[in-house]
Amino acid sequence: xxxxxxxxxxxxxxxxxxxxxxxxxxxxxxxxxxxxxxxxxxxxxxxxxxxxxxxxxxxxxxxxxxxxxxxxxxxxxxxxxxxxxxxxxxxxxxxxxxxxxxxxxxxxxxxxxxxxxxxxxxxxxxxxxxxxxxxxxxxxxxxxxxxxxxxxxxxxxxxxxxxxxxxxxxxxxxxxxxxxxx
Amino acid sequence: xxxxxxxxxxxxxxxxxxxxxxxxxxxxxxxxxxxxxxxxxxxxxxxxxxxxxxxxxxxxxxxxxxxxxxxxxxxxxxxxxxx
Numbered sequence: 001x002x003x004x005x006x007x008x009x010x011x012x013x014x015x016x017x018x019x020x021x022x023x024x025x026x027x028x029x030x031x032x033x034x035x036x037x038x039x040x041x042x043x044x045x046x047x048x049x050x051x052x053x054x055x056x057x058x059x060x061x062x063x064x065x066x067x068x069x070x071x072x073x074x075x076x077x078x079x080x081x082x083x084x085x086x087x088x089x090x091x092x093x094x095x096x097x098x099x100x101x102x103x104x105x106x107x108x109x110x111x112x113x114x115x116x117x118x119x120x121x122x123x124x125x126x127x128x129x130x131x132x133x134x135x136x137x138x139x140x141x142x143x144x145x146x147x148x149x150x151x152x153x154x155x156x157x158x159x160x161x162x163x164x165x166x167x168x169x170x171x172x173x174x175x176x177x178x179x180x181x182x
Numbered sequence: 183x184x185x186x187x188x189x190x191x192x193x194x195x196x197x198x199x200x201x202x203x204x205x206x207x208x209x210x211x212x213x214x215x216x217x218x219x220x221x222x223x224x225x226x227x228x229x230x231x232x233x234x235x236x237x238x239x240x241x242x243x244x245x246x247x248x249x250x251x252x253x254x255x256x257x258x259x260x261x262x263x264x265x
Binding site: 045048049051052053054119120121122130134 | 201202203204205206208209211212230240243244
């Protein structure tokens with residue numbers, strides 16, 4: 001009788017260990033792919049909001065979103081001609097990004113920006129600054145950065161800025177309770 | 183808690199987040215609650231409608247007691263007791 005009980009306890013302990021190993025962290029993992037203001041705002045509002053909910057936040061910036069992290073003041077060193085051309089056509093930082101809808105050659109964009117001011121909605125720059133202060137990690141996809149003709153030396157100064165590949169994102173996402181793609 | 187009881191509360195900390203929209207009030211609440219001790223009461227002032235739903239959800243997650251909301255003209259006050 002006692003032996004059976006002991007075996008049951010051992011079995012339960014084994015199962016608990018198994019569950020603990022697969023338990024998701026209170027963490028948000030987000031792929032930030034889009035380079036338009038509205039989508040970037042959504043991404044950064046969710047990211048900063050998640051820190052308020054005490055979640056760890058890891059952002060993986062890839063493709064069009066990377067241009068928003070360019071620093072207007074910084075100049076990239078040596079680039080190939082095609083990279084140079086591609087880089088020149090992409091937005092140079094947050095002040096250059098457009099709307100995904102109703103941009104109307106910038107008219108919609110400036111309307112939205114003035115509405116945001118009026119309604120006390122934080123700007124993309126403010127959100128990035130807040131995210132940095134709150135410990136939101138930004139990982140830039142090295143491969144797509146290179147593909148877009150961008151380089152590390154033209155990215156903004158941000159506290160937790162890292163460069164990585166898809167493996168890092170997948171490892172982070174696998175252990176995150178929430179995963180998003182924007 | 184009744185509205186009369188809520189109005190009578192003297193909060194240990196008042197956070198005025200009326201100048202910010204979502205997620206500003208939530209971030210302000212998170213920052214401010216770190217500055218009070220367990221059992222103390224915090225009052226959050228906000229004009230962002232979403233905050234009314236957000237703060238109780240956040241409080242539940244963090245085990246803080248959501249005491250209630252009082253409407254004022256153009257804004258509202260949310261009362262919480264720190265866990």
